[in-house]
Amino acid sequence: MIGLRSWVARRLLLGVAQTAAVVLLVFALTEALPGDAAVALAGDQPDPERITAIREALHLDRPAYERLADWAAGLLHGDFGTSLASGRPVSSYIADGFGPTVLLAVLTMGLLVPAGVGLGVLAARHEGRLADRLVSSVTLGVYAVPEFAFGVLLITVFALRLGWLPPTAVGYGTDLLAHPAALVLPVLVLLSRPVCSLARLVRAGMIDALASPYVAQARRYGISGARIRYAHALPNAIAPAAQQLARTIDWLLCGVIVVEALYVIPGLGTVLMNAVAERDVPVVQGLAVVFGLTAVVLNLGADLVVHRFSPRAGVAA
Amino acid sequence: MNAVAEIKDLHVEIDGRPIVDGVSLQVRPGKITALVGASGSGKTTTGLALLGEYPAGARVTGDVRIPNGLVGYVPQHPGAVLNPARRVGALLRDIARDQVRSLPRPERRAAARTRILHALSAAQLPEGESLLRRYPHQLSGGQQQRAVLAQALLLGARVVVADEPTTGQDALTKRRIVDQLAAVARQGIAVVLLSHDLDVVRALADEVLVMRGGQVVEAAPAEQLWLAPRHPWTAELLAADGKTYDSPPTREGHTALQVRGLTARHRDGAGIKEVVRIPELTLRAGECLAVVGRSGSGKTTLARCLAGLHRDYAGDVLLDGTPLPRSLRARTREQLAAVQYVFQDAKAAFDEHRPVLDQVARTAVRLRGTGPREALAEALNTLTGLGLTEELVRRRPGRLSGGELQRTALARALLARPRVLICDEITSGLDTVTRRGLLDTLAVLLRDRPELALVLITHDLDTAATAARIAVLDAGELIEQGPAQQVLTAPRHEFTASLVAGSTRLAPDLRGSASGPVVGTPYLA
Numbered sequence: 001m002i003g004l005r006s007w008v009a010r011r012l013l014l015g016v017a018q019t020a021a022v023v024l025l026v027f028a029l030t031e032a033l034p035g036d037a038a039v040a041l042a043g044d045q046p047d048p049e050r051i052t053a054i055r056e057a058l059h060l061d062r063p064a065y066e067r068l069a070d071w072a073a074g075l076l077h078g079d080f081g082t083s084l085a086s087g088r089p090v091s092s093y094i095a096d097g098f099g100p101t102v103l104l105a106v107l108t109m110g111l112l113v114p115a116g117v118g119l120g121v122l123a124a125r126h127e128g129r130l131a132d133r134l135v136s137s138v139t140l141g142v143y144a145v146p147e148f149a150f151g152v153l154l155i156t157v158f159a160l161r162l163g164w165l166p167p168t169a170v171g172y173g174t175d176l177l178a179h180p181a182a183l184v185l186p187v188l189v190l191l192s193r194p195v196c197s198l199a200r201l202v203r204a205g206m207i208d209a210l211a212s213p214y215v216a217q218a219r220r221y222g223i224s225g226a227r228i229r230y231a232h233a234l235p236n237a238i239a240p241a242a243q244q245l246a247r248t249i250d251w252l253l254c255g256v257i258v259v260e261a262l263y264v265i266p267g268l269g270t271v272l273m274n275a276v277a278e279r280d281v282p283v284v285q286g287l288a289v290v291f292g293l294t295a296v297v298l299n300l301g302a303d304l305v306v307h308r309f310s311p312r313a314g315v316a317a
Numbered sequence: 318m319n320a321v322a323e324i325k326d327l328h329v330e331i332d333g334r335p336i337v338d339g340v341s342l343q344v345r346p347g348k349i350t351a352l353v354g355a356s357g358s359g360k361t362t363t364g365l366a367l368l369g370e371y372p373a374g375a376r377v378t379g380d381v382r383i384p385n386g387l388v389g390y391v392p393q394h395p396g397a398v399l400n401p402a403r404r405v406g407a408l409l410r411d412i413a414r415d416q417v418r419s420l421p422r423p424e425r426r427a428a429a430r431t432r433i434l435h436a437l438s439a440a441q442l443p444e445g446e447s448l449l450r451r452y453p454h455q456l457s458g459g460q461q462q463r464a465v466l467a468q469a470l471l472l473g474a475r476v477v478v479a480d481e482p483t484t485g486q487d488a489l490t491k492r493r494i495v496d497q498l499a500a501v502a503r504q505g506i507a508v509v510l511l512s513h514d515l516d517v518v519r520a521l522a523d524e525v526l527v528m529r530g531g532q533v534v535e536a537a538p539a540e541q542l543w544l545a546p547r548h549p550w551t552a553e554l555l556a557a558d559g560k561t562y563d564s565p566p567t568r569e570g571h572t573a574l575q576v577r578g579l580t581a582r583h584r585d586g587a588g589i590k591e592v593v594r595i596p597e598l599t600l601r602a603g604e605c606l607a608v609v610g611r612s613g614s615g616k617t618t619l620a621r622c623l624a625g626l627h628r629d630y631a632g633d634v635l636l637d638g639t640p641l642p643r644s645l646r647a648r649t650r651e652q653l654a655a656v657q658y659v660f661q662d663a664k665a666a667f668d669e670h671r672p673v674l675d676q677v678a679r680t681a682v683r684l685r686g687t688g689p690r691e692a693l694a695e696a697l698n699t700l701t702g703l704g705l706t707e708e709l710v711r712r713r714p715g716r717l718s719g720g721e722l723q724r725t726a727l728a729r730a731l732l733a734r735p736r737v738l739i740c741d742e743i744t745s746g747l748d749t750v751t752r753r754g755l756l757d758t759l760a761v762l763l764r765d766r767p768e769l770a771l772v773l774i775t776h777d778l779d780t781a782a783t784a785a786r787i788a789v790l791d792a793g794e795l796i797e798q799g800p801a802q803q804v805l806t807a808p809r810h811e812f813t814a815s816l817v818a819g820s821t822r823l824a825p826d827l828r829g830s831a832s833g834p835v836v837g838t839p840y841l842a
Contacts, residue, residue, distance in 0.1 A: 235402035
């Protein structure tokens with residue numbers, strides 16, 4: 001266990017370094033974009049003098065490295081800085097956007113894991129037969145449809161034609177839980193592709209595991225079918241799926257821009273898109289830190305799950 | 318005594334080809350029934366029939382009767398049947414769970430635990446408590462085998478099928494497995510032993526069935542079979558086993574390969590570990606050097622250093638006086654061709670999708686720049702020289718037997734025209750007849766190719782006896798080396814002496830008991 005602990009510590013340290021690298025890269029890329037917050041604030045009729053004035057007011061005339069150093073020093077005290085566009089603290093942007101994003105992510109995950117694992121186990125159990133072919137062809141088909149196309153299709157059918165569900169979350173603010181009907185379509189779109197990839201990974205892992213000598217031995221000794229599937233074969237099929245799942249959660253938490261834009265959900269993706277449009281560097285950087293840390297923690301979690309279920313495989317830091 | 322398992326006139330056919338052809342046998346409680354025969358003789362298929370398992374697509378006729386239906390199975394690689402993702406305790410609990418179902422819920426847990434601990438101690442795993450919390454990969458090979466046995470005992474099996482339990486094990490480990498199976502039989506459980514290791518069969522079996530080509534050619538009580546085999550095939554099998562090899566004299570040919578001050582290391586999370594230390598070792602052209610030692614003694618690591626497969630070592634490996642680069646990648650084509658390696662697992666060493674002939678010919682193309690057509694002709698020539706037919710070598714690896722594949726692997730190495738040929742346990746998975754054939758082939762090779770030097774890595778002293786010189790490794794240290802005759806008859810180091818004693822001890826014990834009564838297992842008493 002000591003080995004495992006030091007491994008986790010090393011991984012976290014490495015993760016902090018990775019996050020720092022992400023922040024630097026994002027800062028450099030935002031700097032490289034044409035125009036800055038001053039230009040964006042100046043509006044449609046930019047007056048050079050006004051732009052200069054705004055630049056001075058926002059301290060944008062200082063060299064890039066000084067601004068970065070200031071911001072980084074603040075970050076060490078937990079201060080994400082203030083938005084250039086509105087003057088509000090960056091942390092309030094993140095806090096506002098986090099609610100809807102986490103809500104969507106939790107709902108999606110709650111449905112994704114049982115659905116993906118269930119379909120995968122079902123297909124593996126009936127390998128090569130009707131159920132397997134049905135599951136495999138449907139998952140492959142749905143996987144081939146991009147989110148925005150699927151989203152538009154769902155809106156057209158269920159909101160515009162049938163009128164069962166609201167087309168977007170416009171007007172509901174950040175309290176989406178009070179309007180569950182508005183969540184159905186976005187969650188469906190978010191589920192569509194991850195369910196397919198998860199089901200296919202679980203199916204492949206289960207087929208391997210069900211053909212293994214240890215499952216044959218369990219059958220020999222009269223252990224029940226369900227127990228063999230879920231307690232003996234599934235743990236061995238989980239390892240590759242866990243990695244994929246971590247990537248999916250990461251994708252969900254970092255704001256799924258396409259879905260948020262399509263259904264007008266004020267999540268982190270929307271915050272990020274607006275911040276980039278306004279060249280609001282502190283907000284972009286703040287989000288980069290949050291996204292980076294999320295990715296690091298989730299992947300570490302996935303590796304720990306893999307370590308539990310395939311303890312033979314060494315873990316590399 | 319009533320039979321606890323019975324097979325009557327079993328036929329198993331795949332695509333019209335009989336695998337098992339009219340086998341009948343009876344298994345009695347507390348007795349050890351051995352099925353012996355070369356690989357491919359149908360003994361594993363017969364053994365698995367007791368478990369109600371048949372190869373895919375097989376046509377089965379005949380009768381397999383097991384009155385209480387519970388049969389345990391200990392496969393050749395026990396690790397394979399232990400689920401890597403579950404602790405040993407969980408694996409055992411799954412079996413115990415069904416047995417305590419009749420008890421009231423609060424008592425089930427404790428009852429299951431009692432049963433598990435009882436099974437563990439019956440399987441001679443007294444340290445069982447702590448083992449329950451471990452994953453299978455954290456157990457040693459011996460513990461894995463006993464854990465699998467504990468599963469069978471926990472199940473309440475009246476019959477245990479043990480498939481090649483001692484194959485590839487050194488003499489001391491074999492000894493322990495023999496004691497283990499004997500103890501199982503003493504508990505009144507019938508053991509069906511599938512083995513080509515006649516030493517072990519001698520030490521254990523009450524009843525022996527000799528199989529060949531899917532048929533039982535001879536079935537008799539063990540004592541009778543050893544003393545008076547009736548079938549010529551049995552006689553041949555016994556003769557191959559009993560044959561003692563005359564070690565060839567050492568040669569004073571020029572030095573082909575020299576090892577100087579070699580220290581090989583392994584790195585893992587914990588740090589650097591020195592695994593092999595060889596101050597000085599010389600290999601002469603035209604000579605065979607056997608490297609012997611128990612599993613884990615560093616034999617294979619040494620071989621891998623020579624071949625450039627393990628590059629983390631200090632010291633020098635000199636070929637004709639020039640140091641070889643440590644890594645395979647830094648070696649020139651000529652250096653690569655000069656040192657060739659034949660692996661223990663011949664099946665894993667071939668691409669399963671291409672005919673073996675093409676794969677053998679490829680060596681000459683890659684390492685000697687021969688044209689494809691000439692390479693193919695040379696490959697065919699070499700392969701037929703090793704006793705394989707053209708029809709056979711045009712097949713894919715899956716359709717060759719273990720012995721045939723091992724010859725093919727040998728041919729592939731020879732096509733590089735090596736100076737040094739390293740054979741890593743190439744006979745350990747083979748039955749006695751096939752093994753003798755392969756060792757004879759090696760002897761002929763040495764005679765026909767005076768420039769060739771052979772390194773024979775083995776844990777089997779009978780195999781080592783075919784070499785001119787023997788080097789003994791223990792825990793990575795080179796403890797003794799010298800002419801084979803001298804090492805085997807007058808070992809200077811006490812470890813060598815114990816190894817030599819260990820390998821001869823299995824057999825005489827039983828040969829002594831051969832005169833005992835037919836019923837019972839005097840050796841075990």
